[in-house]
Amino acid sequence: MKLFKFFSQEIAIDLGTANTLVIQDGEVLIDQPSIIALNRRTRETVAVGQRAMLMHEKTHGNIETVRPLKDGVIADFDAAEKMIKGFINMITARRSFFSHMKMVICIPSGITEVEKRAVFDSADHVDSKETYLIYEPMAAALGIGLDVEEPVGNMIIDIGGGTTEIAVIALSGIVCDQSIRIAGDEFTLDIMNYLKKQHNLLIGERTAEQIKIKVGAALTELESPPEDLAVNGRDLMTGIPKQIYVTFKEVAESLDKSISKVEDAIMKALEATPPELASDIYQTGLYLTGGGALLRGLDKRISSKTKLPVHVAEDPLRAVVRGTGIALKNTDRFTFLIDRRNN
Ligand SMILES: Nc1ncnc2c1ncn2[C@@H]1O[C@H](COP(=O)(O)OP(=O)(O)OP(=O)(O)O)[C@@H](O)[C@H]1O
Ligand SMILES: [Mg+2]
Known part of the structure; x- marks a missing residue:
């Protein structure tokens, strides 16, 4: 048994559209952007994660950067597998000695059967011998310490x-659940489009994300507003670089439509909740996780829309991976884990 343990490796992965996190024995070993840089000609991996992100939108003819996931699911299988391999190699250089690899991977609840099978296949290709999937909200609930049983x-x-x-x-x-393909990436796009329309300013995805993080808001009134942010981009009229100042109010305006769609989905989910459970939720409130939970004023906005208390999880970016790690330790007990047979 001991020998078997020595030769086995157990990891939990939150394979997210924006970030991939890997946890082993309760310790987060990988927390990196879900991106890979590939040699365009040979398709060999040049870099994964942070290093690949530094190259994003700055590449030349020989290198391309790929974000293998889109809308929560794998859009480019080859790139996704190479990225996972790259991350796993980072955790252990002795990878080839491990005879048994067990994995729990987190997936969005709106995933199709075909997409689910594709995740199992990718796990096979990185030599996982025992793979389980867990739905993201379930992992998030475990990760923030709720007793889901x-x-x-x-x-x-x-x-x-x-x-x-x-x-x-x-x-x-x-x-009951609602899964919509509107989240942080869409918010980032909203900001890019807004600056193009309102200020004739062309900016890249990374700059737009920084704006969202530094001066992003869900409300046009905030208790402690962030300072205006200097943003550099290219003027659409003259074609030369220029700088403007962006306020949180403008960002809130640009995000308003997308946030309303998130609110609509929350209202739908509440309407679909059976009354006995609705009465529990009335008391416990709503829990926000994921990077979007960090948007200024979002908790307040959702709370005034639903008239319910809203709690932002502590360390919302890591709630899902922590929960996936808890699931990994309880694969015998948790009936909600998905394996190939009950898929
Ligand atoms: N302070 C912040 N304010 C607003 N948004 C933020 C903040 N920090 C991170 N984000 C956004 O959160 C998103 C990433 O969150 P997270 O890591 O939970 O997503 P993911 O798990 O990779 O994606 P998914 O679960 O949809 O596959 C990104 O869009 C990022 O821009
Ligand atoms: Mg996620």
């Missing part, structure tokens, strides 16, 4: 890069 309803709202997942969880299952 209790006969008590909890609503989780995970706003990631590609998807917003809203789910009511009780008795080890997802009672």
Whole structure:
């Protein structure tokens, strides 16, 4: 048994549209952007994660950067597998000695059967011998310390890069859920489009994301507003670089439509919640996880829309991977884990 343990490796992966996190024995070993740089000709990996991100939108003819996931699911299988391999190699150089690899991978709840099978296949290709999948809101609930096996309803709202997942969880299952493909990436695009329209300023994805993080807001009134941010880009009229100042109010305006869609999905999920569970949620409130939970004023905005208390998870970017790690330790017990047979 000991020998077997020595030769085995157990990891939990949150393969997100924006970030990939890997946890082993409760310790987060990888927390990097989901991106890979490839040699355009040979398709060999040049860099993964942070190093590849530095090259993003700055590449030349020989190198291309790829974000293998789109809307929460794998859009480029070859690139996704190479990226996962790259991350796994970072954790252990002795990888080839491990005879047994067990993995729990987190997936969005709106995933199709075909997409699910593709995730299993990718795990096979990186030599996983025992693979389980877990739905993202379930992982998020575990990650923030909720007891998902209790006969008590909890609503989780995970706003990631590609998807917003809203789910009511009780008795080890997802009672009802809404998954929409509007989340952080869409917010970033909204900011790019707004600056193009309002200021004739062309900016890249990375700059737009920085604007969102530094002066992003869900409300035009904030208690402690961030200072205006200097943004550099290219003037659409003259074609030369220029600088403007962006305020949080402008960002809130640019994000308003997308946030309304998130709110609509939350309202739908609440309407679909059975009354007994709705009464639990009335007391416990809503839990926000994922990077989108960090948007200024979002908790307040959702709270005034739903008239319910809204809690932002502590370290919302890591809630899902922590929960996936807890699932890894309980694969014998948690009936909600998906393996190839019950897929
Ligand atoms: N402070 C912040 N304010 C607003 N948005 C933020 C902040 N920090 C990170 N984000 C956004 O959160 C998103 C990433 O969140 P997260 O890592 O939870 O997504 P993911 O798990 O990779 O995506 P998905 O679950 O949809 O596949 C990105 O769009 C990022 O721009
Ligand atoms: Mg996620």
